[in-house]
Amino acid sequence: MATVVDAYCISEGSNKETNHYIVSIRGSGLRYKPGDSLGFYPTNNPELVKETIRKLGFNKKTIIKTKDVAETTLEEALLHRFTIHRSGKKFLAAVVAKMGNGKEKKNLTEILDDREKVDKYLFTRDCIDILNENPVHFKPQEFIDILSPITPRLYSISSSPKAHPGEVHLTIAIVKYNNFDRDRFGLATGHLANMVKVNKTKIPIYIQPTKEFIIPKDTSKDIIMVGPGTGIAPFRAFIEHRKSTASSGRNWLFFGEVHEESTFFYKEEWTDYMKNGHLDKLTTAFSRDQENKIYVQHRLLSNGKEIWKWLSNGAYFYVCGDKQYMAKDVHSALIEIAKEHGKMKKKDAENYINQTLMKDEHRYLRDVY
Numbered sequence: 001m002a003t004v005v006d007a008y009c010i011s012e013g014s015n016k017e018t019n020h021y022i023v024s025i026r027g028s029g030l031r032y033k034p035g036d037s038l039g040f041y042p043t044n045n046p047e048l049v050k051e052t053i054r055k056l057g058f059n060k061k062t063i064i065k066t067k068d069v070a071e072t073t074l075e076e077a078l079l080h081r082f083t084i085h086r087s088g089k090k091f092l093a094a095v096v097a098k099m100g101n102g103k104e105k106k107n108l109t110e111i112l113d114d115r116e117k118v119d120k121y122l123f124t125r126d127c128i129d130i131l132n133e134n135p136v137h138f139k140p141q142e143f144i145d146i147l148s149p150i151t152p153r154l155y156s157i158s159s160s161p162k163a164h165p166g167e168v169h170l171t172i173a174i175v176k177y178n179n180f181d182r183d184r185f186g187l188a189t190g191h192l193a194n195m196v197k198v199n200k201t202k203i204p205i206y207i208q209p210t211k212e213f214i215i216p217k218d219t220s221k222d223i224i225m226v227g228p229g230t231g232i233a234p235f236r237a238f239i240e241h242r243k244s245t246a247s248s249g250r251n252w253l254f255f256g257e258v259h260e261e262s263t264f265f266y267k268e269e270w271t272d273y274m275k276n277g278h279l280d281k282l283t284t285a286f287s288r289d290q291e292n293k294i295y296v297q298h299r300l301l302s303n304g305k306e307i308w309k310w311l312s313n314g315a316y317f318y319v320c321g322d323k324q325y326m327a328k329d330v331h332s333a334l335i336e337i338a339k340e341h342g343k344m345k346k347k348d349a350e351n352y353i354n355q356t357l358m359k360d361e362h363r364y365l366r367d368v369y
């Protein structure tokens with residue numbers, strides 16, 4: 001259990017909320033290195049737990065059993081063990097099985113049989129929404145048995161222990177949206193945004209060490225870091241570490257966000273590092289500051305010649321952040337750079353990036369989610 005010792009917004013003026021958290025691990029025996037992540041076990045919103053218990057007509061003190069514990073109260077299980085802020089197919093199927101025959105049951109059965117439809121249906125509804133639309137009766141144990149367990153959430157650590165002994169820093173985008181006129185939060189980010197009181201709240205954490213996403217042991221090696229959005233997190237740790245170890249290798253950071261004015265995370269720190277020579281190059285892509293979107297991969301391409309020079313000179317290439325779109329686009333940009341500036345055929349460029357750089361030389365490293 002670790003105390004949150006500071007929490008503040010780093011996206012003032014934006015409609016996205018991204019926060020910096022500092023968690024104390026002093027005296028815990030926990031250790032970490034740049035590139036590691038912090039695992040966090042979140043708790044459901046107590047109001048949502050209350051509402052769910054009320055909706056089902058349960059008593060919070062009812063004893064139930066779970067796979068992990070022989071006996072606990074319904075309230076404890078709903079607070080700490082099971083997901084109720086989102087629903088699942090198993091839950092919907094159990095509700096449908098309890099519904100009386102009729103049009104609604106037929107409709108929902110059809111939705112359940114169609115993967116796309118069921119994903120769409122469940123994307124906007126949590127357990128309460130489904131029960132509001134389809135009131136059915138459950139026994140407490142029956143209800144618990146159709147819920148999914150809460151899984152821990154991982155966050156890339158944005159500090160180096162050399163710069164912040166006894167502390168873990170995190171850079172976290174809060175997931176929030178509104179469905180059916182109710183404000184919703186992601187489980188872990190909602191917990192952090194709404195339930196944390198600085199210097200009072202303790203949260204259950206662990207360190208998830210990385211084997212691959214590490215700073216080169218040879219401190220003379222150059223590094224290129226691509227970290228849009230919260231993907232910036234590990235690179236703050238990398239630069240702090242390289243500064244503390246007086247590494248002679250050059251550092252080049254690519255950062256992207258929506259607006260320079262409101263979401264240039266840690267701008268003062270980067271500016272100081274640039275002034276003092278701890279950061280050699282800083283290239284930004286603020287996607288919505290002009291009519292056409294500019295992303296980090298566009299900046300990579302326009303700096304392709306120089307990137308190729310760095311890579312040919314043994315530089316390491318790191319990517320952190322969105323897996324679904326950004327990491328794929330950055331990957332394609334790298335292949336383009338190898339083609340154009342390495343004068344390679346498409347197949348050779350792909351082989352160089354996918355095999356040589358990534359697998360043989362371990363110089364292309366990713367922490368994407």
Ligand SMILES: Cc1cc2nc3c(=O)[nH]c(=O)nc-3n(C[C@H](O)[C@H](O)[C@H](O)COP(=O)(O)OP(=O)(O)OC[C@H]3O[C@@H](n4cnc5c(N)ncnc54)[C@H](O)[C@@H]3O)c2cc1C
Pocket residue numbers: 037042123124153154155156157171172173174175176177178185186187188189190230231233367368369
């Ligand atoms: C190795 C690793 C490192 C990571 N590092 C970081 C980091 O440094 N910083 C960071 O912020 N995150 C990071 N993440 C992501 C983080 O672990 C969580 O996934 C994230 O914070 C969301 O968790 P949550 O519990 O708040 O949201 P959840 O409760 O898991 O909810 C997220 C889900 O909400 C749903 N959702 C989102 N928007 C909407 C909408 N508009 N309508 C309906 N549904 C919606 C989506 O289905 C989405 O999957 C990392 C992940 C990994 C695996």
Ligand SMILES: NC(=O)c1ccc[n+]([C@@H]2O[C@H](COP(=O)([O-])OP(=O)(O)OC[C@H]3O[C@@H](n4cnc5c(N)ncnc54)[C@H](OP(=O)(O)O)[C@@H]3O)[C@@H](O)[C@H]2O)c1
Pocket residue numbers: 173175186228229230231256257258285286287288293295296297321322323324325326327329369
């Ligand atoms: N599991 C979850 O619920 C969850 C929660 C939080 C974060 N995440 C993951 O973490 C990622 C980071 O989130 P974030 O809020 O820090 O930032 P983000 O959404 O990744 O946005 C950062 C910047 O990247 C831009 N971008 C969008 N598409 C891109 C692309 N294909 N290539 C390059 N850049 C692109 C965005 O521009 P525009 O927005 O202007 O297009 C924005 O300027 C998310 O994308 C998501 O994958 C997941």
